[in-house]
Structures are given as structure tokens and as C-alpha cells.
Amino acid sequence: MQTHLSAEFAGTPEGEEAEAILRKCVHCGFCLATCPTYQLMGDELDSPRGRIYLMKQMLEGQEPSDKTQLHLDRCLTCRNCETTCPSGVEYGKLLDIGRRVVEEKVGRKPVDKALRWALAQGLPSPLFAPAMKVGQAVRGLLPPRLREKVPPRQDAGAWPTAAHARKVLLLAGCVQPSMAPGINGATARVLDAAGIQTLVAPRAGCCGAVKFHLNDQAGGKDEMRANIDAWWPHLESGEVECIVMNASGCGVTVKEYGHLLRHDPEYAARAAKVSAATRDISELLPELAALLKGKVRAGGRPYAWHPPCTLQHGQKLRGGVEAGLRALGFELRLAASEAHLCCGSAGTYSVLQPETAHQLRDRKLAHLAQSFEDQPPQAILSANIGCITHLQNGTDIPVRHWIEVLDEALAP
Template sequence: MQTELAPEFQGTADGREAEAILRKCVHCGFCTATCPTYQLLGDELDGPRGRIYLIKQVLEGKAPTRSTQLHLDRCLTCRNCETTCPSGVQYGHLVDIGRKIVDQKVPRPMGESAVRWTLKEALPSPLFGPAMKLGQSVRGLLPAALKAKVPAPRPAGAWPTRTHERKVLMLAGCVQPSMAPNINSATARVLDAAGIQAVVAPAAGCCGAVRFHLNDQDGGRMQMRANIDAWWPLVEGGAVEAIVMNASGCGVTVREYGHILKDDPAYAAKAERISALTRDLSELLPELVPALKGRVAAPAGVVAYHPPCTLQHGQKLRNGVEVNLRALGFDIRVAASESHLCCGSAGTYSVLQPELAYPLRDRKLGHLNQLQPSAIASANIGCITHLQSGTQTPVRHWIELLDAALAA
């Protein structure tokens, strides 16, 4: 795609990167066929190709409007288009650049700005945990929209106390310890059973995705640097063999630290090392299966699996959960239709764009329920919470199901 950058973007890091991405696009339209928002709205500007044109126009000097901002806001950043694209267009990086520039040029309404500020400040805050406990204590009295975001409380269970020679770092995350604490402890227990010790660096916090994708990119980078600082003594000394992520939304972000911090002279090399060491929890399954086989009492009934977009499109990891859990005796299946499509959670998207997020959730649940599952599994706290708000079928992280089967 021919591009002529406006003078204000020529020679800038964002301008160079955006131009390189745009030049790969041959505007074939394959991406449109797999875009969830285009399927819902039928508007070319609510598909990847249309959004690429909007970003291109802004980079070439056309003044963005509120309409430009809305079309970019409606993008889930599910990156399904990247999986579909035959030319390797890195749409996710391009839309981050486009949103940042448009937000600098188009003021948001006060109410909208307040909601976005609250999300980026509250979700990574130490106060989120106490607030979630308060919400859970009065959950039955909450209005439906808020109740959907406050999962019923569930115990975390015991954290293993054994030490092992093999150690991996694990990011506790910002919302997961409060919303679903059993995910982290179940991860530690399953790894412990296979002779691997999960280590958590107390100073590590939010991965930075919440701020970064709400266009507080500087704030997101600060959180990324803080995590690198917290992990670096263990990484530099070789005390851990990997950084394991059990939330695919965090995983895709940490895997991109090297890219996001590439122009930071103090952190570029460290960020690249961190990204290289990062593994999704499912990538350890080929090692866990032989260690756990014969010790797992897989439950009866079908487990319907929803692979998060951040896993299958962002990290390009497919089939690992299904194949390996089947090897351990689980009857785990994916929906026959649209397993590649987003469930509508997409970080804070379900809060900011509920009129699109909930139809996508119900569409996803419709396909999953055709499997008549006894449980639904996923690999990201956002997807799990969002799906659970629309069904009585229990929705769990797959590691929780494996942990329960191991205990049984």
C-alpha cells in the first residue's frame, strides 16, 4: 500500500513502523471475513481493512474525527485478521499507533474519559482486591451489569510448599488473584506435581496491557519496566528456566516487551530477554503429560474449550491444550463453528463496548453449548469471567480442571 507520511510523522519511530506495516497490506480483504465487528455491523470501516485506511489517512495528514476514533475503539484487537492475512500485516501494532495518534488529536467526551481513566487506574491498583471482596460480599444485591463483572467467590486452596531444582517465574497478575485466585494456586500445584516450582516475584504487578491498550502507553511501559526490574535478579542469575503465563492476555503482552521497549536504551536488551523466556502455561503441557499420566482422574462429560484470541492469534499457539488434555483422559472439544472468533471480552472491551461484546459472548456460548458440556474451559481470566456471565455452566481455566482431576 503506497503511503506518503505527513511531515509530523516523518522520521518518527511510530511513523517508520506504521509505514512499514502499511506497505505490507495489499488490501485483499481476506481479513474482513474473519473480523467479529465487521460480521456484526457490516461496515467496511468496522473491519481491519477499513481501519487500516483510516489510520493511513491520519498518517498522511488528514484530520481524524470523532467517527475515526469510534471505528478504532470498536476494534477488539483480537488479531484474527493477522492469522488470516496472507501478507503478514502486523495489524495489532498498527492499531496501537493509530489509536494513540487519534486520541492525541480528538478529545473524548468527559464521561467516556472518566470511565477509561477509572479502568486504567483501578484495575492494576492494590485497592482492586479489597473492592472485589466488597463487591462479592454484596453480589446478590448488585445490578445485573455490575454483577456480571463480579464473579462469585471461590477458594484458592493451598499453595505447595515443596522446593524443586526446576523453577519457573509466574506472574500473579492484577485482577486474577482477586477474581479467580484458584487459577494461580492450581498452576503452582500442577507444576509441583511434575517437579517444577512456581516462583512469584512480589514486586511484579500488572503486565502493562490495561494501561497500554487504553492509550496510556507511557504508563503501560512504566509497569513493564517495573516487572523487568522485579524479575531480572532471578533471570540474570539463571535461577528460573522460564516465565510462565497462565493468562494469555498477559502472556501476549509480555511476549511483546521486546518490541514495545525496543527504543528504550536502558531496557531494550532486558525486555528482549524477558520476551524470549516467556511461555504460555500450555507450552509446558508436553512435559507435564508424561509426568502426570496415570495420576489424573479425568472427569466424565464433555469439556467445551474456548481458545482465547490472545492465545491462538496473538501468540499463534493452537491445539496444545486440547491435544494434551485428551492425552490425560479429558473429553475436551472445541466448537465446530467459529472457534477462531472472539468471545467479546477483549480486556476492558466488554465494559467500554457492551453493545458489541454481549452479542459476541452469546454467539460464542451458542456454539459451545451445542457440545452439551459439563464445563467450559478457557485460558484467560477475561474470557472466563465474560463467558460465565452468560451461562450457568461452570467456566474454568483448564489448569483448574487438571488440578481437580489430579487431586481426585
């Protein structure tokens, strides 16, 4: 694709990055076949190729409009198009640039701006945990749209106390400890059973994704720097082997710290090392499966498996959970079709674009059901708190993190 950036962007680091991405696009349209919003809406401008044209026009000097912003907002950032693209177009990075520019030039209506501010400031806030407790206490009285964002209270279980020579860091996350505390506890117990101790750095907080993808990119980067500061002593001393992520949405963001902070002279080198040291918990599963062989009692009906977009497209990790759990005796089934498509959660998308999010959720659940015509699965398993919460609101079948099921199957 030929480009002629306007003077505003030509020669700038952001402009050069965008131009390099744009020039890789060959207009082939393969991305249309795997774009969830194009599948639903059938509008070229709600496809990656259409959005790329909109961003190209904007970067070449054409003034963006509310319509430009609408089509960029409708993107789930699932990055399925990146998996499909034969030319290696890094669409997600281009979208981050495009959304920031259009936000600056177009602005937002007051209600939309207020909602986005509340999400960006509220979800990573220390006040989120007490607010969630209040919401859970009055959950039955909440309106349906709000109630679906407040899961019933869960027990985290006991945190293992044994010390081991092998240690890893775990990012607790901003919303997960309040919404699904059992996930972190299960992660620590599974690792403990394999002889690995889990540490949590108290000063580490939100991964930065919430603010960054709501166009408070400066605020998101500040949270990234705070995490690097919290983790660095453990990494520099060699105390830990890696940083473990059990929320794939956080994992894909932390793995991109090196890119996002590459122009920061104080943090660039450390950010790159943090990204290189980050592992999704599924990446440890081959070793865990070997260490836990004989300690796991798997059985009963099969499970449904929904791989989050942030795992299969963002981190390019496909097949690992299925292979690892099958090696331990579990039976997992993918959706009968469209296993590669987004469930509609997509971070804050299900709040900002609820109609589209609910359509995609129901579509995903229907395809999962087709794989279980004989009888329902024991549970639907996933690897990201957003997907788990979103899918649970559309079904009576339990939706859980796969690490929780593995934890429960460990022989006492």
C-alpha cells in the same frame, strides 16, 4: 499499499513502523471474513481493511474525527485478521499507533474519559483486591451490569510448599488473584506434581496491557519496566527456567516487551530476554503430560474448549491445550463453528462496548452449545480470566481455566 506520510510522522520511529506495516497490505479483504465486528455490523470501516484506511489517511495528514475514533474503538484487537492475512500485516501494532494518535488529536468526551481513566488506574491498583471483596460481599445488591463483573468469592486452595530443583516464575496478575484465585493455586499445584516449584516475585504487578491499550502507553511501559526489574535477578542468576503465564492476555503482552521497549536504552536488552523467557502454561503441557502420566484421573462428560484470541491469534498457539489434555484422558470439543472468533471480552472492551461484547458472547455460547446437542459439557474451559468471566455471565454451565480441571484430576 502506497504511502505518503505527512511531515509530522515521516522519518519518526513510530511513522517508519506504521509505514512498513501499511505497505504490506494488498487490499485483498481476506480479513473481512474473520473480523468479528465486520461480521456483526457489515460496515467496511468496522473491518481491519477499513480501519487501516482510516489510519493511513490520518498518518498522511488528514485530520481524524470522532467517527475515526469510534471505528478504532470498536476493534476488539483480537488479531484474528493477523492469522488470516496472507501478507503478514501486523495490524495490532498499527492499531496501537493509530489509537494513540487519534486520542491525542480528537480527545474524548468527559464521561468516556473518566471511565477509561477509572479502568486504567483501578484495575492494576492495589486497591482493586479490597474493592472486589466489598463487591463480592454485596454482590446480590449490585445492578446487573456491575454484578456480572464481580464473580462470587472463590477459594484459592493450598499453595504447595515443597522445594524443587526446577523453578519457574509466575506472574500473579492484577485482577486474577481477586477474581479467580484458584487459577494461580492450581497452576502451582500442577507444576509441583511435575517436580517444578513456582515462585512469585512480590514486586511484579500488572503486565501493563490495561493501561497501554487504554492509551496510557507511558503508564503501561512503566509497569512493564517494574516487572522486568522484579524478574531480572531470578533470570540473570539462572534460578528459574522461564516465566510462566496462565492468563493468555498477560502472556501476549509480556512476549511483546522486547518490541515495545526496543527504543529504551536502559531496558531494551533485558526486555528482549524477558520476552524470550516467557511461556504460556500450555507451552509446558507436552512435558507436563509426560511427567503426570498415571497421576491424572480424567473422566465424565466432555468439556467445551474456547481458545482465547490472545492465545490462538496473539501468541499463535493453537491446538496445544487440546492435544495435551487429550493425552491425559480428557475429551475436549471446540465450538461447532467460528472457534476462531472472539467471545467479546477483549480486556476492557466488554465494559466500554457492552452491546457488541454481549452479542459476541451469546454467539460464541450458541456455537459451543451446538457441539453438545446430546448433553451439556462438564464445563467450558478457557485460558484467560477475561474470557472466563465474560462467558460465565451468559451461561449456567461452569466456565473455568483448563489448569483448574487438570489440578482437580490429579490423584491424591
